[in-house]
Amino acid sequence: MAAGKGTRMKSARPKVLHHLAGRALLRHVLDTAIQLSARRAVIIVGHQAEQVQAQVVSWPPQNLTLDFARQEPQLGTGHAVQQALPLLADDGVTLILSGDVPLTQAHTLQALIGACAGQHLALLTLDLPDPSGYGRIVRQGQAVQAIVEHKDASDEQRRITEIYSGIMAVPTRQLRSWLARLDNKNAQGEYYLTDVVKFAVADGVPVLAHRITDAAQVAGINSPLQLAELERTFQLRQAQALMEQGTRLADPARFDLRGQLLCGPDVEIDVGCVFEGRVELGAGVRIGAHCVIANAQIAEGAVIHPYTHIDGEQAGVQVGPGALVGPFARLRPGAQLGAQVHIGNFVEVKNSSLAAGAKANHLAYLGDATVGERVNYGAGSITANYDGANKHRTVIEADVHVGSNCVLVAPVTLGAGGTIGGGSTITKDTAPGALSVARGKQISVANWQRPTKKK
Ligand code: UD1
Ligand code: CA
Numbered sequence: 001m002a003a004g005k006g007t008r009m010k011s012a013r014p015k016v017l018h019h020l021a022g023r024a025l026l027r028h029v030l031d032t033a034i035q036l037s038a039r040r041a042v043i044i045v046g047h048q049a050e051q052v053q054a055q056v057v058s059w060p061p062q063n064l065t066l067d068f069a070r071q072e073p074q075l076g077t078g079h080a081v082q083q084a085l086p087l088l089a090d091d092g093v094t095l096i097l098s099g100d101v102p103l104t105q106a107h108t109l110q111a112l113i114g115a116c117a118g119q120h121l122a123l124l125t126l127d128l129p130d131p132s133g134y135g136r137i138v139r140q141g142q143a144v145q146a147i148v149e150h151k152d153a154s155d156e157q158r159r160i161t162e163i164y165s166g167i168m169a170v171p172t173r174q175l176r177s178w179l180a181r182l183d184n185k186n187a188q189g190e191y192y193l194t195d196v197v198k199f200a201v202a203d204g205v206p207v208l209a210h211r212i213t214d215a216a217q218v219a220g221i222n223s224p225l226q227l228a229e230l231e232r233t234f235q236l237r238q239a240q241a242l243m244e245q246g247t248r249l250a251d252p253a254r255f256d257l258r259g260q261l262l263c264g265p266d267v268e269i270d271v272g273c274v275f276e277g278r279v280e281l282g283a284g285v286r287i288g289a290h291c292v293i294a295n296a297q298i299a300e301g302a303v304i305h306p307y308t309h310i311d312g313e314q315a316g317v318q319v320g321p322g323a324l325v326g327p328f329a330r331l332r333p334g335a336q337l338g339a340q341v342h343i344g345n346f347v348e349v350k351n352s353s354l355a356a357g358a359k360a361n362h363l364a365y366l367g368d369a370t371v372g373e374r375v376n377y378g379a380g381s382i383t384a385n386y387d388g389a390n391k392h393r394t395v396i397e398a399d400v401h402v403g404s405n406c407v408l409v410a411p412v413t414l415g416a417g418g419t420i421g422g423g424s425t426i427t428k429d430t431a432p433g434a435l436s437v438a439r440g441k442q443i444s445v446a447n448w449q450r451p452t453k454k455k
Pocket of ligand 1: 099193
């Protein structure tokens with residue numbers, strides 16, 4: 001169900017497209033559904049349907065058949081599910097999920113489907129110290145009799161702390177017959193999905209409550225505050241899982257992972273780092289404070305100093321063993337650093353490889369460059385890789401020493417072991433072993449008299 005308005009988000013963006021840990025809420029739900037190897041998923045859309053649909057189809061295709069059902073207008077959760085019925089086969093089990101409840105785990109849903117066993121009505125429930133607002137599970141003895149919505153509940157029913165999570169597993173054939181019997185004679189004038197419980201009881205179909213204790217798994221998002229709170233809960237759990245494997249986080253409360261982080265042994269991560277996409281950290285890697293790292297592989301023993309930004313996007317970034325990067329460095333897509341490479345402050349590297357032992361320590365740009373072993377690339381030097389229309393490569397062979405403040409106008413090759421004098425603008429290939437200087441010659445005028453102010 002993803003048709004509701006989400007008024008309390010106070011946002012132009014559809015609620016189910018807000019992000020938790022870098023992924024849309026609805027995408028969390030779909031990713032979980034994929035793990036259940038469902039026959040198909042039907043997404044019920046209504047409010048801002050086009051936007052939601054366009055997003056969903058833009059996500060990488062998964063092993064799941066997706067369909068959309070339109071709910072227009074939105075007359076309640078029962079009415080929502082009615083719109084999906086034509087797409088559902090009678091011989092199956094329907095699992096009803098909410099697009100704004102992102103953290104339900106696959107094993108929990110598996111257990112719920114197990115309780116349904118193709119013939120019962122299975123409800124996911126939870127005890128809450130403050131159940132207000134939720135539908136209450138009304139029992140007689142142990143047997144579930146009904147779900148009563150908060151607004152319809154008596155004072156006595158409102159004291160019930162067991163709530164309905166909004167998630168149920170139900171045999172599709174029965175669901176169809178029960179939904180046909182819904183009405184909207186209730187406090188909200190809506191067609192309540194939860195009314196299927198009383199029909200099940202009337203038909204003698206057992207209603208089972210699968211009661212869990214982990215509130216985060218059924219927490220729904222209605223407001224920016226709830227979104228932020230659930231984000232912190234989720235991040236803390238990810239941090240704990242990493243620490244259980246031995247990763248040392250300076251502060252699990254100041255750690256953000258929006259994707260996948262694979263850590264070798266003895267990895268240390270200082271405070272305030274953000275990891276996105278897929279990041280691999282080899283044994284003994286240290287990440288300094290406040291780094292943002294996305295789609296990168298960082299090999300064993302490398303050290304990333306504080307305030308470094310690494311974003312591999314599609315092409316990825318590779319940092320070799322024992323490399324030193326930062327502080328304040330920027331590695332962009334296609335940066336490939338070999339072993340023991342040093343990249344210092346305010347150095348930007350894009351689509352360039354640096355072989356083992358190469359160094360660019362200060363204020364420099366390397367774009368579309370192939371840099372050989374042990375090259376020393378001086379402060380303030382840049383590759384002029386773009387002629388306004390096309391990009392060209394710069395090749396710097398092994399052991400070249402590029403002085404400070406050089407402009408290497410690509411395409412150009414600097415021969416192995418050569419030296420480039422500081423301040424040179426290099427437009428032609430240089431010979432191996434040579435000193436190449438391309439700048440205005442220094443002149444000195446003896447006893448130069450500075451101009452004086454006119455009287
Ligand atoms: C629902 C349950 C309540 C439960 C609670 C858990 C009903 C009648 N009540 O209440 O028992 O405790 O969830 O969070 O089901 N939606 C549609 N179309 C609609 C209305 C809603 O698609 O016409 C979607 C919403 O986008 C949302 C989900 O259904 O994803 C739940 O709707 P919401 O309005 O939040 O239901 P609650 O009133 O919270
Ligand atoms: Ca809700």
